Structure formats: C-alpha cells, structure tokens
Amino acid sequence: MVEEIITSGRMTPEVDPILHIWGWEIPLYLFLGGFAAGILFFSALFTLQNKEDRYSMAVKVLPLAVPVLLALGLGALFLDLSHKRYFWQLYTNIRWESPMSWGAWTLLLVTPLSIVWAASWIEDLFPKLDLRYDWLKQAIHMIRDYQKPMAWALIVLAVILGMYTGILLSAFNARPFWNSAIMGPLFLTSGLSTAAAAIALLARDHAERSMFTKIDLVLIAVELFFIIHLFMGFLASTQVHIQAAEMFLGGEFTVPFWVWVVGIGLAVPALLEILELRKRGVPTFVPALMVIGGSLMLRFIVVEAGQASRWLY
C-alpha cells in the first residue's frame, strides 16, 4: 500500500495538531443568532397576516426575548475576539467579500430594530403599564404606525441573519466540512425550527401550540432533507470532502451527530410531535426541549468538525 507519513516540528497553539481557534463562543452565538432570527421571522410573518391576536406568543411575547438573545450572542462573539480593543474596526469597514463583515453590519441593523419591534407590542402586552413620560408614549404610538413596513424589513433581515449563521462557515473553502452551500439553508431551517419549538413550548393557547407544532414538524422534515443532501454532496465531491463526511460515517462524530442531533434532536421529537397532534398525551415541552437542545448541539458539532477537517497533512 502506498502511504505517506508526514512529520512536522510545528506545534502552534490553537492550530496544531488540530485547528481549534473557535471554542464554545462561536457555536453559542450561531445558535442564539439563528434562534433570534427564527422568532423575528414568525413574529413579522404573522403580523403581516393580521394574526397577531391569534398567535400572540409568537407575535408579541417572544420578540421581547430577542434583544436579550442577540445581546448574549454578541457578548459571546466579543469574548471570542483575541484583539478586543480593536473590535470597533468592524464598523469602520465594509467588506462585501467577508461574511464576518456583512454579518456584523446585519446585526447592527437587526439589534436596534428588534428593540423597536419589541417596544411596539408593549401596550398590547401590558395595557395597564404607565409609561410616565409623554415623549415615550408618543414614540411608542409612532412606531406602532410603522409596524407593517417594519415587519417586511424584519422578514428580510431575519432570513439574512439565519442564513448568515451558516454561510459564515460555508465560505471557508479551507475547511472541507464547512464548505457546503447547504450550510446556509440548514442553519436557517434549524433556527426557524428552534423558534417554532420555543413558541410551542411557551404558548398558552391550544390553537397556537398545535399550529407551531405542525410548523416545526415541517421544518424538521426539511432539515433532515438538507442533512441527507449535505452528505450526498460531500460523498460526490473531492477526496478531502469525502474524508470530511467520513468523520460522521464511522469516524469520531458519528455517535454525537447521528444519535444526539439527528436522533434525539430531530427524529424522536418529530415522532413525539406527530403523537402529540394525534392527542396521544405527549406533553408539548418534551419534543420542544429536544428540538432546542438538538439545534444547539448541531452548531457545536458542526463548528468542531469543520475545524477538524482539512486539506493538508
């Protein structure tokens, strides 16, 4: 058998023997960003359909959590930076070729807009709340008038944000496992599914709960379809991509991925959701929490596996 044995004296921290530049901060941020994008998407969508009273958890209540989720995600991103005192350089440059750059700019638009969006529902949610200052009342009345155009902007921005969490990784040709165009749609779908599960988990109204359980079921099916295509794409590609896929097909990521993400995070909750919709007494929180956990796990595994896949050595 022809073999190649490679010896190198290089032992650079975080690079050798396996690249490990990104720890928990990046996958957590990708999860929170996708989750926030999913909540904003459903909130904006059902506002445009004039269903804000029917789906009040999705449209009015959960968006209150979005600024918090985004702040936590941005906090994680900031913690990951190794040259923190220069972080502002992100906002003195626009680099269209760099997904990191347009992600930073998207967040700069989405974060304030999500605060305004949450504020626009305050009076609906807390009718007895005394806002005290006249200017504040006027401001909230004014933003209420712009809810529909804001919803349109949010739908577009939420899709960009959700896709971006995957494209950030897929743009790296140097890491074969990340280098698939499926990553963007997969992470977007997973973010939407996380949001749908959270809405089903928290909704008090039965109709809203069952609607979002159905939506989640469809999203899980789409996600499984993307995952199959991800591996089909790798296996039909170059040697390094085949090796990247093999990490999941017998290699070190096989059990964590297929058991935890695909099994416990997608397939089992899908079955439980079907039983729940058929009124077989499955409590909503069980599949919902499994979906949310699986979605977090997906990001941790993908970030880890991408760094373990390589071209050289």
Add this chain to the structure above:
Amino acid sequence: MRYAMAIDTKRCVGCSDCVVACQTENNIPIGYCRDWIVESMSGTYPELQLEIRSERCNHCSDAPCVRACPTQASHVGKGGIVLVEETECIGCKACIASCPYDARFVHPEGYVDKCTFCIHRVEKGQNPACVDVCPTHAMIFGDMDDPNSDIAKLVARRKWKTLIPEAGTKPNIYYLL
C-alpha cells in the same frame, strides 16, 4: 511585480535554520513559528521517497484570508505580499480558518501573525532571513513577473509543484522537485 519563493526539495536537509532565523529576525514568541519544516515519507517499502520542505505562508495570489477578513487588516502589500495590520486586526480568527495551509496563528498579544516574506528586509533590497541563512542554498526569493530574475529562470527550467493548488488559492511558493 510578484514576489515568490522557490524551495529546492533536493537541497533542503531539514536543518531548521530557516525556522530559527525567522524566529530571531521577527522576534517570534517561544512556541510559535512563521515557517516550519515538514518531512514527508511516501511509497511502499523498500521503494520509499523522502521529501523535506520548508513551509510558510504561500502569499497566494487569490488569498482567502484577505477575503475572509472583515476589517482589511489582512491585505495585499507591495509585490503581492500578504500582510496583517496589527492595529486593524480584531482577532476574529476568520483568516486562520480560511487558510488551507494553516500558516497563521494568534500572537500572544492578540492579533493574527504570519510570514511577511521579511518585507522590512525586502524593502531594503535584502532577501528574507530564511533565504539568506539557508546553509544549502535551497531557497531563492525574487520577482516571478521578471523573466530575467533568478527565480523565474529556475522555475522555468526545473520541475516544480505548489502545495494543494486544487484549493484554488494560486500559491506563490514553488517546491522544486
């Protein structure tokens, strides 16, 4: 002008002088390196082949690190040399992830660091430190766009390869075979 380096795998003995010269010249912290030695043994016993390479940033003509950088800290300097501006680097590490050669690292001070082809020496008309120190004269540095330069003539005459050209980065380190 396109600066490039040709490294003769038939002459390189893997002594690591280039690695030490670089660390000294550029004051690289202990445990880190901008260039390194790779020994590759291939074939089937007893038909074995040993190739020794001094590796470093390939100063790619289509550099993915420059594209990945959100702040323009990674940029293309004079003669196509790929550089990092310390005070623009935020330490997001996207460039490290984008490099198929793993040629970059996070300097203990936080910014990303890499081979500069010793631009501070090249600007004075000198060679990079690794080239000058090589005891077997295995390395040649120069302008590939000048057909009369030593490197252009050598690359035209000898068989060569670049590392993973299929990654599409158009590397500028030529390994003479």
